[in-house]
Amino acid sequence: MNATMQTGLDIAVLRSAVLMVPLVSVAVLWIAELWTEGADVRVRGAAVLGLLWSAVSLLPINALAVRLDWWSFGTEGLAWSDVPVDVILGWALLWGAVPILLSRWVNPLPIVAVLVAADVLVMGSLEPLVVLTPSWWWGELLAVLVCLVPATALGMLTVSRRALRVRVVLQMVLFASLLLFVIPSVAFEATGRSWAEVSNGSGGPLDSVTMQLIVLVGIVALRAVWDFAAIGGGTPFPWDPPGRLVVSGPYAYLANPMQLCAVLILALAALLTGELVLLLAALTGVAFSSGIAAWNEKGHLQSRFGQPWIDYRSTVHDWFPRWHPTADRASGTLYASVTCDPCSAVGPWFERRTSTELVVAAAENHPDELRRIRYESADGRVVADGTRAVGCALEHLGLGWALVGWVMRAPVLASVIALVTDACGGAPRSIPRRMSESSE
DSSP: OHHHHHHHHHHHHHHHHHHHHHHHHHHHHHHHHHHSTTOOHHHHHHHHHHHHHHHHHHHHHHHHHHHTTSEEEOOOSSEETTEEHHHHHHHHIIIIIHHHHHTTTSOHHHHHHHHHHHHHHHHTTOTTTEEEOTTHHHHHHHHIIIIIHHHHHHHHHHHHTOOHHHHHHHHHHHHHHIIIIIHHHHHHHHHTOOHHHHHHTOOSHHHHHHHHHHHHHHHHHHHHHHHHHHTTSSOSSTTSOOSSOOOSGGGGTOSOHHHHHHHHHHHHHHHHHTOHHHHHHHHHHHHHIIIIIHHHHHHHHHHHHOHHHHHHHTTOOSSSOOSSOOTTSOOEEEEEOSSSTTGGGHHHHHHTSOOSSEEEEEGGGSSSOOSSOEEEETTSSOEEETHHHHHHHHTTTOHHHHHHHHHHTSTTHHHHHHHHHIIIIIOOOOOOOOOOTTTO
16 A cells, blocks of 8 residues: 555656646746847747647657557546646647747757757656656657657747748648647547547548538638748748738638638537537637637737728628628739630630639730740739649639639649649640730
C-alpha cells in the first residue's frame, strides 16, 4: 500500500512539474517580450501558432506511441486515448512557444537542438509518469519531425514574414486539423464515443451526400484562404493578416467565407456523426464570430483600409452570400481565341451571360503569344491559363457558377480537369497574334 501511495505521489509531482515548468517559462518569456523595446505582436502571435501546432500534432503522435508500445503513461485523470492532456500541454508549451519567444535573443536552431537533447535526457527520468521501451526513440524522432520542426518553422517564418505560401499551407493544415480532428475528438470524448464507433455507423446515401458537401465547403474555404495569400499578401491568422483588402473570390459574395465554411463543416459533421456536441460547437462559432470577432474586425479593418473597406462592407453580408459578385471586386479579362476551335466558343458563351467586372477579349490581340485561354486580373495579381482561367472567369457570373469555378481551381482537381480537357481536344495550340482593331 505504501509503495502504491508513493508511486501515485511521484506521478502527481512529475505531472505537475511537466506542466508548470513550461507554463511558468512561457509566462516569463511572454512578459519579457511585452516589456522589451520594439515589442512585436507578431512574435507573440507566432508563439501561439507554434503552441497550437505542437499541441495538435503531439496528441496523435503520443497516442500512436502508446499503441505501438514505444512508451506508455502511468497516470490517471484527464486523458485522450490513454494520453494525459496536461502532459501534452506542457510538452507543447516547451516545443511550440519557447523557441519563438526566445528568438529575439537567441537563434532558434540552437534552441531546437537543446530541446531535442533535453528531451532525450529527461524522457528516461520521468518514470513512473512516462515508461519507455527500447524502441522509444522511433517515437522521439517522429515527434521531432512532425511536431517540433514544423512548429518552429511556422513560428519563425511568421515572425520574419518570409515564405508566405509555406506559412499559408502550414496554417491550412493546422486549422483543418483543429476543425476535423481536435473538435470532433473532444465531442466524442465528452459523449463516450470513439472514431471507430462513428466510422462503423456511416456509409449510407445520406452520409455520402454529406461528405461530398463537406468537401465542397472545404474547397470554398481553401479558395478563400489562398486568395488571402495570392491577392492580400497575408494569412487568415489575426496576427499575420493580409496587407491588401481582398474583395474577389469568395469575398466578392460574402464578408466572412472562412467562418461560414467552418460553421457549415461542423454542422454537416454533426449530421454525419449524429453528434449534437458538434452542432453546439457550430452555434458557438456563430455566436463568437458575430460578437467578439465581428466587433474586433470592424475596428481593426476600418482603421487599416478606411473608406474602401466601408464601401465593400456596405455591399456584402457576414453570413448570407450574394447571388452576384459585388461590383467592388477587381475586374478581369478573359482572353479566348476567336479563330481556334474549340476555344472560339468560350468567349461568346461568357458574352451571352450577365457578368460583373469581366471583359472578354480575343487571345489573338494579347501582347504575348498565347497557347491556352488566359485570365488576367486588372491588378495583375491573378493570372491563370486553360481550365483554371475559365474557373476564374466563372467567378464573375454568379454564386452557382462561382462554385463551379472554385472546384475547377481546387488543388489536385484542377490538374485532373486540365488533363481530361487536354485529352478531349483542349490541348495547347499556337494562336497567331494580330493587331487590335484600334491599331489597324
